[in-house]
Amino acid sequence: MRKSETKRAFSEDGAHKTHVGGQALIEGVMMRGKYNWAAAVREPSGSIYVEEHDLASGKKKNGWLYWPIVRGCRAFVESLVLGYKALEIAALHAFNDDAVPDSSEDEPSRRQVQDGEDRLELSAEGEASSRSRVSADDSRNVASQDATSEDAALEFGKKEMAVSMVLGLVLGVVLFIVAPALIANFIVGEYDSNTLAWNIVDGIVRVAIFVFYIWLIGRMEDIKRMFGYHGAEHKTIHCFEHGLALTPENARSFPRLHVRCGTAFLIMVMIIAILVYTITPLNALIAAWGVPDGPVKLALVIAVRIALMPVIAGISYEITVKWAGSHPENPLVKVILWPGMQMQKLTTREPDDGQIECAIAAMRKVLEREDAEAAKETNALAG
Numbered sequence: 284m285r286k287s288e289t290k291r292a293f294s295e296d297g298a299h300k301t302h303v304g305g306q307a308l309i310e311g312v313m314m315r316g317k318y319n320w321a322a323a324v325r326e327p328s329g330s331i332y333v334e335e336h337d338l339a340s341g342k343k344k345n346g347w348l349y350w351p352i353v354r355g356c357r358a359f360v361e362s363l364v365l366g367y368k369a370l371e372i373a374a375l376h377a378f379n380d381d382a383v384p385d386s387s388e389d390e391p392s393r394r395q396v397q398d399g400e401d402r403l404e405l406s407a408e409g410e411a412s413s414r415s416r417v418s419a420d421d422s423r424n425v426a427s428q429d430a431t432s433e434d435a436a437l438e439f440g441k442k443e444m445a446v447s448m449v450l451g452l453v454l455g456v457v458l459f460i461v462a463p464a465l466i467a468n469f470i471v472g473e474y475d476s477n478t479l480a481w482n483i484v485d486g487i488v489r490v491a492i493f494v495f496y497i498w499l500i501g502r503m504e505d506i507k508r509m510f511g512y513h514g515a516e517h518k519t520i521h522c523f524e525h526g527l528a529l530t531p532e533n534a535r536s537f538p539r540l541h542v543r544c545g546t547a548f549l550i551m552v553m554i555i556a557i558l559v560y561t562i563t564p565l566n567a568l569i570a571a572w573g574v575p576d577g578p579v580k581l582a583l584v585i586a587v588r589i590a591l592m593p594v595i596a597g598i599s600y601e602i603t604v605k606w607a608g609s610h611p612e613n614p615l616v617k618v619i620l621w622p623g624m625q626m627q628k629l630t631t632r633e634p635d636d637g638q639i640e641c642a643i644a645a646m647r648k649v650l651e652r653e654d655a656e657a658a659k660e661t662n663a664l665a666g
Contacts, residue, residue, distance in 0.1 A: 301524050303649060304543060305642070306366055307513035309505070310377035312638075313369035314516070314645035318656050321648035322369045323641045324376040331641055332376045335648045336368070355600025356593040362545075367448050456589065458496065459553075463488040464585050473576050474584050475566045486557035493553065497629045507632060512641065514539035515634035517627075519642035523650075529643045531636040539631040542616075543608040546630045547623025551599040554622070559595050560588060 305314040311324035321335040348357045467485040468474070474481050500506045521537035522529055565587055574580045603623070607616045634642075 301520070303520055303523065303646065304545075305516040305520065305645065306362075306369060306545070307509045307516055308369055308373035308377075309509065310512070310641075311373045312512050312516045312519075312642040312645045313365070314519075314642070314649045315365065316649035316653050319649060319652045320365055320369070321645045322372045323644035323648075324373045325637065325641055326376050327378065331644045332372075333644050333648055334372050335652070351601055351605075352594065352597035355597035355604075358600055358604070359593075359596045363448075367445075458492055459489050460588050461585055462492060464581060464588065468581055474580060475569055478566060479561060482557055482561045485560070486553060489556070490550075490553050493549070494626070494629070497626070501629055510630055510632040511634045511638050514631040515638040515642040517541040517544065517631060518634065518639060519646050523646060529646060531639040531643070534639050534643070535636070539633060540624055540627045542611045542620060542624075543604060544623070544627055544630075546626045547607075547620050548599055548603045550623035550626050551603045551619070552595055555599050555602070556588075556591075556595050559591055559598070563587065563591065 303314060303316050305312055307313075308322060308324065311322060313320060313322045315338070317338070319335055319337050321333060323331050323333045326332050347353060463485045466488045467481050470484050471477055471481045501510060515534070517539050518534040518537045519529065520541060522534040525537070527533040565584065568574075568587075569580060569583065574583055603620065607613075607620055610616050
């Protein structure tokens with residue numbers, strides 16, 4: 284009897300543990316390892332554009348930023364920044380057939396993988412197949428008279444992305460903090476009149492808004508495509524974790540759900556938020572300051588909620604990434620992550636082979652770098 288998608292996602296029999304994660308992009312996938320991250324984007328020409336960047340966090344793994352709880356906040360902020368940069372790359376190459384940046388030693392590693400007969404393939408040890416071609420002449424084919432206009436378009440794109448990111452953060456605060464608080468205040472009354480009921484209603488409303496939002500945007504064709512790339516990311520990571528050659532054929536057999544998905548993390552954030560908000564002694568602060576009922580008290584409640592978000596994110600990271608990601612077969616893990624796994628059925632779709640190829644291309648760059656770093660360490664010890 285065939286296991287359900289959820290059960291298959293939890294089953295890691297024979298898999299080796301990995302830290303590689305990723306993100307779906309516009310017509311592409313970003314993969315992140317210990318030392319670098321890479322974005323692979325399907326261009327209008329059909330080729331796959333791959334761009335690699337170093338990770339600052341890969342150079343040093345000590346200090347207070349890597350303490351428990353704190354490291355979750357750092358990872359969350361870092362993910363937002365990397366996601367923004369990866370989306371910039373995707374926006375530039377997914378819809379612009381002429382955007383091929385000049386290459387130099389100071390620039391991040393860039394290449395194009397030709398689609399067609401040459402397919403991306405890795406061995407179980409992560410070695411790249413020599414059948415993939417790198418287009419070395421693309422950067423020289425850009426006419427000098429087009430350089431200024433391309434730079435202007437890139438700068439305009441960055442400004443648009445920056446504005447979109449700020450607006451997205453503001454929208455997130457309004458939708459998932461302010462709106463639930465207003466509704467809870469309307470249904471239950473003042474915060475300190477029944478704190479437990481207030482926080483439960485607030486949490487339920489937040490989850491309901493999130494689910495409806497995901498369902499709504501998931502009806503858009505572009506988002507459906509992105510959700511397909513999300514599924515491709517998960518299948519590729521599963522394939523690598525199980526030690527198989529990274530090919531579309533092998534990756535296709537794995538589930539599109541994954542225990543370490545960011546969707547599960549977001550659901551865990553919402554669950555932990557209810558607990559943290561409930562045990563926070565906000566009533567004592569309200570009484571000590573003599574905060575009056577009405578808008579002032581509600582504003583204080585909202586401000587405290589925003590201030591506590593780093594703590595909530597840190598706790599959620601420890602649960603979903605550090606603990607659950609290392610013990611996927613633990614029965615308690617399955618119970619705790621079940622809501623997040625169900626949400627992935629909304630945020631992922633079955634990918635086509637072309638989408639899986641993009642995920643493999645990004646994974647390939649990450650694994651190549653990790654193999655190189657491992658070789659350096661081996662040589663250093665041998666020397």
